[in-house]
Amino acid sequence: MLQTPRGTADLLPADQAYWSYVTAHFQSICEAFGYGEIRTPVFEDTRLFQRTVGEGTDIVEKEMYTFSDRGGDSLTLRPEGTAPVVRAYLEHGMHRLPQPVKLSYIASIFRYDRPQAGRLRQHHQFGVEALGEEAATIDAEIISLLLTLYRSVGLTGISLQLNNIGDAACRPQYIEDLTAYYRSHVHALCDNCQARLERNPLRLLDCKEDSCQPFIQEAPHTLDNLCADCDAHFSTLKRSLDAMEIEYTLNHTLVRGLDYYTRTVFEVWPEAVGRQSALGGGGRYDGLARHIGKRDVPGIGFGTGIERIILNLQRQGVAPDERQPFSVYIATLGERAGTYGIGLTNDLRQRGIRALLTYKQRSLKAQLRQAGNQAADCAVIVGDDELAQGQVLLRDLKSSTQENVAATDLVQALERLRAGEQDPQ
């Protein structure tokens, strides 16, 4: 038996309620915040991610789905959402639009990783990017948008982790200080950290080994080593968050796994204990556009995992309300009635009424049972007798009452039933 590739999942009609629920909330919130939807290809030139995400990162080093196509080009399935959007911004000259350009997306993301609940090789993210604005107030807007999404779908107990990792002016000096500090303790570090020291010093602060914790505490922190501009930027962000009554936890070990981040970085963690998988995260990336084009474009955004949102909703017992549309089941008896039924069904559908029917001759009992299974609101019963008299039986399945209706009046009678269904007294 063949099955879905490891770490991928089918999305069945039964799962759809949650997906449309969270998607609808995301879309209406983006509308309220003024973000317009963008779609980019599922695969891109491999260099896009190598240059932006960074050669030393886990994503580029071991998680990308990279392949060459029949023409020999190296392509990569999108492992994150930001770089493609920035690429599109530059490619379409959006720097000539009124700034900032505020974009949102819903995208499949691919990362080769060991699967687990809430961690798939193909997963889906909502994301938002604001390009062309360096002021920290827009950082606060982005964070607010993300938290508004969580709150509106009903997630509780989440926490915002916040940090600032400096910019091109102050980070080089900071990295030097950090590296110097760690070099003096190099023999006490775990193997992983010894490697990080060479390849990606910022990640030293992210180590989970108990033996490395004291060094993380003692090491210089980015927040204490910001240049004046970064410091002012961070102050504005904090003031803005306060003004929106958004609570946050300063987390100096939050450094993020992608190279392109500058200044503001944040993650949102769910309620459950332990080092849980983040619901969403993001940050500022003022140096990113340079790696793609010839232009500097400040930007900030986030990505949040749709599967993880849904997983946490289910754990919290939040269920989306499933409102089924008004529907009619056409039950027919006899061949002539069956032919009439397919015509009638099609006619109702053209009028926007959800109509279901039986596809083969079967007992009326079986047909009504199916009508019940499919949660039809009412059934139209038509046999050869009714047909001869130009009448049909209209049965209300909720109240179990039925009446004879002239075939020509059926649509009107259904519309009346539907209206009553949609706003009950």
Add this chain to the structure above:
RNA sequence: GUGGCUGUAGCUCAACAGGUUAGAGCUCUGGACUGUGGCUCCAGCGGUUGGGGGUUCGAGUCCCCUCAGCCACCCCA
């Protein structure tokens, strides 16, 4: 990529310490009720016990390999 746990009908689960033909509930289909759903009763459909190999007279059960899911790491969404 590392370590561990778990895989039996579509779903939830049974099957003494290896022992006839792997069972039940739910779902679905049909009947009781030749043209009236839900309730009840009856019946039917549905399995290479994840897959492959081995041990044994005999394997769902024990061993090995493999695949998948899950948990903890790693990392992130």
